[in-house]
Amino acid sequence: MFELPSGAEIQAIIASLNASVGYFIPEIYLSVLFMLLIVIDLVAKGRKNNLLSLTTLAGLAGSIFFIVPQHSMKAGEFFFGMYVLDEFGLFFKYFFVISGMLTVIVTMADEQFDSETKSMGEYYALVVAMVLGMIMMASSNDLLMIFLSMELVSFSAYILTGYYKRNLQSSEAALKYLVYGAVSSGLMVYGFSLIYGMTAQTNLIKISASLAANGYDPLVMILATLLIIAGFGYKIGAVPFHFWSPDVYEGAPTPITALLSVASKAAGFALLVRFYFVSVPHSLQPYEDIVGIDWHSLLIVIAAASMIYGNVVALWQKNVKRLLAYSSIAHAGYLLLGIIVMDKFGTQATLFYLLAYFLMNFGAFYIVILIANKTGSENLDDYRGLGKSMPLAGGALTVFLISLVGLPPTAGFIGKLMIFAAMLNKGDLYIVLALIGILTSVISLYYYMLIPLNMFLRDSPHSEERSMELSLPSRLIMIALMVLTIYFGLYFAPLSDFAKYSSALYGMSFQ
Amino acid sequence: MLSLIVFLPILAGLVILAVPSSQKQVIRIISLVAALVQIVLAIVIWRGYDPSLAGIIAAPGGSPAGSFQFIERVPWISLDLGGFGKLNIEYFLGVDGISITMVILTALISTIGVLSSWTIQKQVKGYFILYNLLATAMMGCFVALDFFLFYVFWEIMLLPMYFLIGIWGGPNREYAAIKFFLYTLFGSVFMLLVMIGLYFSVIDPVTHNHTFSLVAMASQENYIKDAILGPDNVFWRYVAFIVLFVGFAIKVPMFPFHTWLPDAHVEAPTPISVILAGVLLKLGTYGMMRINFPLFPEVFQASLFVIGVFGAINIIYGAFCALAQQDLKKMVAYSSISHMGYVLLGLAAANSEGMLGALYQMFNHGTITAMLFLLVGVIYDRAHTRQIDKFGGLASYMPVYAGIVTVAWFASLGLPGLSGFISEAFVFVGAFSSVTTRNIAIVSVLGIVFGAAYLLWSLQRMFLGTRKPDAAYDLEVGSDGHEHIHFHDWKGKLDLDGRELAMLVPLTVIIIILGIYPMPVIGLLTTSINKLVTVLSPVVLTTMN
Incomplete structure (x- = not known):
């Protein structure tokens, strides 16, 4: 039976949330920037592409002011362990913000946008959404959070890939990206569910502890490993999960290709490193596996x-x-x-x-x-x-x-x-x-x-x-x-x- | 001082960057001035060099000072790697007997190359920028005593060379350029891994940190016993020696890795051929003497016979190939392979005479082959062909040219009185007195015979006799009643002009002087060679273990 939390428990949850928000300011800032861009697109009249791009550029640059103070904060997990703040995550915050800025600069230089599409409104908002998603990928500490942030990145990326709406190659690329993406994130979620089934945990650190303490069924573990690697491998574009990348890279607007090939790949690596290093218990030797995989x-x-x-x-x-x-x-x-x-x-x-x-x-x-x-x-x-x-x-x-x-x-x-x-x-x-x-x-x-x-x-x-x-x-x-x-x-x-x-x-x- | 001589050309390159590309003459003069200053600096270094200091390894106590000269050593990059100690890369330059000869050679050949580049008309600005980059990288390789720094210079050489062959080369230049690039890169990537492995295996005796210093690496007592390339790890030491050797052998080039060289030479413009034959090939054997052999002396001792055999193959196979060539430049390219074989043979002898001969041969080959390629360039500029049988009787129409060609050709075949003779003689004396290489030396002498054959035969076909019916030039009777030859669209002087003489005469003088009195060069390198032989000798190794 599901029990309603008592008043004191709710108070505690709210207090914890309040404490956590302090660690989450850059992400909140980027969400605001995302909405601001949509509003500007709706409100502004006439030629607004430059306004949008410059706002995005300035907005992304501004987020650095919120990231820098985080160096002085103590590394730790918050939002009930869903999210962490550490040096590794901070590295990727800079990495993605600057990638986003470069993407905007590159977009401004690309003349193909002028001929292919009239409005750039959603474009910049989606770039910001993608940056936000990637930042969250690099700092997620929980299977659910990993999945959500990955999907935020993927959905933005699907739309951006197909941004040349009347260009067949661009649309084909977007569709391919979507289909491959859907399959691989499906597989990954299946892998997550197997892990959850074995450990009853979604928090990476607790998964590690549980696996180390209770052991695991090697067969299920291998299956889960394979499935999860399929999801990560898709993001980093490694063989044999690479099939989407040549077509998508060729069809997508070139600034997006650059963003995908650098930032989205880096986000995949951030996730891979965190998942691999944190959730796989290191007390166990990697070669102890019975089946050898x-x-x-x-x-x-x-x-x-x-x-x-x-x-x-x-x-x-x-x-x-x-x-x-x-x-x-x-x-x-x-x-x-x-x-x-x-x-x-x-x-x-x-x-x-x-x-x-x-x-x-x-x-x-x-x-x-x-x-x-x-x-x-x-x-x-x-x-x-x-x-x-x-x-x-x-x-x-x-x-x-x-x-x-x-x-x-x-x-x-x-x-x-x-x-x-x-x-x-x-x-x-x-x-x-x-x-x-x-x-x-x-x-x-x-x-x-x-x-x-x-x-x-x-x-x-x-x-x-x-x-x-x-x-x-x-x-x-x-x-x-x-x-x-x-x-x-x-x-x-x-x-x-x-x-x-x-x-x-x-x-x-x-x- | 060494920094200046290394970076002078690239500074000139930066100045050229600011010159508008229409000012061709200004660009050429800037390059020439830089090259001439380089020669002056080389002479200053030469005069200030104390030949009694040995080099090769550190002075007693582990410090390179007192053994190497003109040392410049500053920390370049120092990284704390936590549990893995510190990553120390130094900007570390210095010369000893092995490198000072090469520094002089490089300065000399670079200058000749600039003069020879005067005829380049296409994209002059880009050409000289790349040329100067190349000159800096070559010089850097010879004076770098930090493996990392050496590797950086070594790799920087590739890109300008690729473009210099690829843009200013002959009809088949794309193929030749990428072939050169891939071959040399293939050789050098393994060097990268060996370099990292050595880094983890060597401790600097002074600072007790891991180090890239080649001086520290040359002393076997600085190795950690069980490290990846430490003395206990025999398998990986053999592997490392072999891959390093292949990397350097590609540059030499040693059979069977030589196939890029004829292509590169035939397609490259004359000045680049001069640089390639005069300096770049020496980097292969220099790398062996500086890095490959002293770092792995026991493996070197075990492979003397193999190295000697490859040297003999180079000598004889190169000579045979040269004999078969119709294209004069290709013939010279193969003769170059043949002559680098003497260097390998001398190194395989592993005694003072052989090593000395090898190093002296490197210097002489640099000057002689540079001359050969310049002379090929002279005739190609006029006739637009290099087919040997398209000429005949040139001696009576271009007497000065014919005279210098004769000196160069005879120097190349090792005529006594010219510098090539002395180095080859030393090589054979050394190879003969070593039991391992004695039989190889006996076989290799055949190379001299074949060398004489192709050189004399080509000389005869081109310069003696009379004009052939299908020759690349016409005969006409001039106003003075004598017969002259006439190249179809050649406007310049028929015989050598002033610029060509300015390149060729100094080289001729050097070849003759060093053939009669070799002490200016040999005196520089004897102490270092003796030291190198001691470092490599099996006696020292056994006492150490």
């Missing part, structure tokens, strides 16, 4: 498969966005390597790699947009001779691609260095995985270099001189991203210290 070896297989598949299939791509989609599958594999190591150094390496990936991938997509503005195409063949007409963009794109390959002196190189260092520090099995990572990065050189090859080594089929002048703000943003990519390749201590600071997870202490 466990989180750890599953992730190893997924990482290896993602690196190999992503890098090899990318070799045949003719469309730059599709090429970057496969590259992002491969990068999911590299990022997983850092998690597999399962120690503080590995987590630090993953976070660092995410930061580097953020810079270089956003940079690459930004230039793809600028080029598409001028040429109207994202095909490799149409990149021929562009190095001559837009040398700065070509040079910057080359820097980002070199960083994606992992060559010095770029941030991407340091990311790979740290991940491989974390692996070699652990021993023999990891050396084999590191070898796969190293060899596939050689393969990746070939297809990344196809872009500079077309830009610089081949001549444009158009004989006439086309005007390729880029606007000053675009050039400044491009240069800023490029300089940061190189700067953090030469002097990475600040980023790496921040990553180390942020590798502290609530409810989990590394041995």
